[in-house]
Amino acid sequence: MASPQPRIGVVTFPGSLDDRDMLWALAALDAEAVPVWHAEEQLPDLDAVVLPGGFSYGDYLRCGAIARLSPVMNAVAAFAADGGLVLGVCNGFQILCEAGLLPGALRANESLTYVCRDVRLTVERTDTPFTARCGPGQTLVMPVKHGEGCYIRPDHLPQEQVVLRYGEPVNGSVDDIAGVVNEHRNVMGLMPHPEHAVDPLLGSADGAFVLASLVDSARSRALAIA
């Protein structure tokens, strides 16, 4: 049967910066990328939602603390509670933690400065909708760019919720955790930017392993519903 193009929404908050790049990357990986405005109280018909990087509402308070109160986040929380796929990158990760959709919190980098560079990551789990295209233990190269990416996990975070670890010191994250999923593995957050690593001309294409996994998973959900 024909393989449908999955519809993946990308939320734009005022102050979102990587929303255009995320829409472009998802479209390049054969998804129908759908812009979603922060003031919407309901999501359109979607197979997955992405919260992109940036400084939502300026992030003059704790990062993501205001965005989690925006109208669209109620709809995103309901979508996740129904088992919908939600990916948060950088500021999106911070918002998902603030909203309680992911465990833990992100605070200022140990260096207290913003850091932008390529980092090596180790894939800890391939049995998630976001990493199914990766091999176990695979090394991915992707850029980070953040001032508040030091991940603090809750005391009893199960190992199986840790999906990506840094292969080198980056920001002081506990146990070098770079990306986590929720208990049901349908919500993921990560600090590195897969959308900036889908074209070898721009440095690396390893981010496509993550985003193509998401597109695959969204497509199989679209097929299951159809």
Next chain:
Amino acid sequence: MESHNHPSAVEPFQGAATGVGGILRDIVAMGARPVALLDGLWFGAPDGHFRRAVAGIGHYGNSTGIPTVGGAAVFDEAYRDNCLVNAMCVGLLPSDRVQSAKASGAGNLVVLFGATTGRDGIGGASVLASQELGEDDGDKRPTVQVGDPFTGKKLIEVSVELVESGLVESLQDCGAAGLASSLAEMASEFGIDVRLDRVPLREAGMEPWEIMISESQERMVAIVRPQMLDAVQAVCARWELPCTAIGEVTKSALLRALYEGDVVGEIPARFLTDECPRYEIERTPRDEWPQPSPRAEPVDKRWIFEQYDYLVGSRTVRRPGLDAAVLRLRPSLRGVAVSLNGPAAGERDPFRAGASAVLRAARNVACAGGEPLALTDCLNFGNPEKPEIGWELEQAIEGIAQAAEALRVPVVSGNVSLYNETDGRPIPPTPVVGCVGLVPDVRFVPSRWRSGDAVLLAVAPEDSLAAEAALIRFLWKAAPLLSLAHDVGAGGLAHALAEAAGWSGGLEADVDLPDEPRRGAAVLAIAPSQVTRLGSKGFVQIGQVP
């Protein structure tokens, strides 16, 4: 390019941050979307003051989603009390959509949108920027504006959307001297009546003159046809930005300020722009500068640009760190190479500073595979009322002009920053130049050398501007064949080779170090089989990569 030197000397974080915000709005006022920022930093030392300026640049650039892809950082004792922060921005727009900055059509509305207006930055351009610095600088801190990059980001989105939708007749940003200067520039042909009581204020009790010259950041002025006002306000409302009609275009050729119906100020607008008073400055050659301190060792600049987001926008093919950055003009495979350059530490000769800034900026672009297309400059000098500073200014301009003519590349924009003196001690002449070049195919940008490559040295054949221009032409034409090209900068040949090795993942070349080149020069690497395609002139082989 724009300077924010005095504010950065007094308060480096906000001074540098609002410098970035200002140059972004200049590009947005043309109806263009900004795609790259570069910064020129001349400081006494990489100290705490410098680190605060770097953090301020990152604060604004990173939060507005415009990549900071390059620049220069030069440390010289002479800038200790009077640092320089120059910011350059490159924007993209279809050439048939260049936005006018002039008011037209009597009866059209003058619309102010963006942040509210307060008492911050009152006198910034006059009290701070146009006087020498001295002991009471701490008292001037309130004249430095405070940046709000979140509002700046929304302002960019609103402005680009207004222009793309054809809703505005012209746009102007509110920079130095606030409404007074932006309205005077807009009113130079028609006239403008501005009703200052309509300007949304962030504090009560402001006097009309304060409203007129407030330098509150993140504000733009648009000329809007009356029937478009609702649509303009709808765009602003979507981005939650205040938007108010504060006046109208008239046929009077006057800039008139009204407050609650009374005329509180009136002047023929052309007296503030094209027909402003001009004076000839005296020029006396300077005998000699105090002997500069020994040249500082080149420092690794990675810790600077790693604090900037240089990736947002998904265009950055060649990242900051070596010569020029390259941005892809997606979906095309063409790209632009961008660089910023100025005098090295210890340089005191104004003509040579101007000419070499142009040549190095162009050579950096050529090393990244770009054919230089256009130059912009920022002239940072001491008090021009002193005859020897007037002479330096004239000499530096002459140096820039002669080098640009040799390259046959136009200087399309610019900025001056004068009165850079503290307690009577001026900065050295500091002409800073930005260059933009066209890369025909970003897949063939020189990147890093590989094992087996021949290492070549290309040097300008003789000591003349024409020879320097010939070297630059050779470099950008050869670039698609090269695996690496790197300008030999102020640090010398050995340092350039070390930088090339660092850029190539630490792979070092075996080189017989020749005499230090005294003219423009670049290190090249190329697969041995390709060397003959470069012709036979203009370079010598000095080694190879094992």
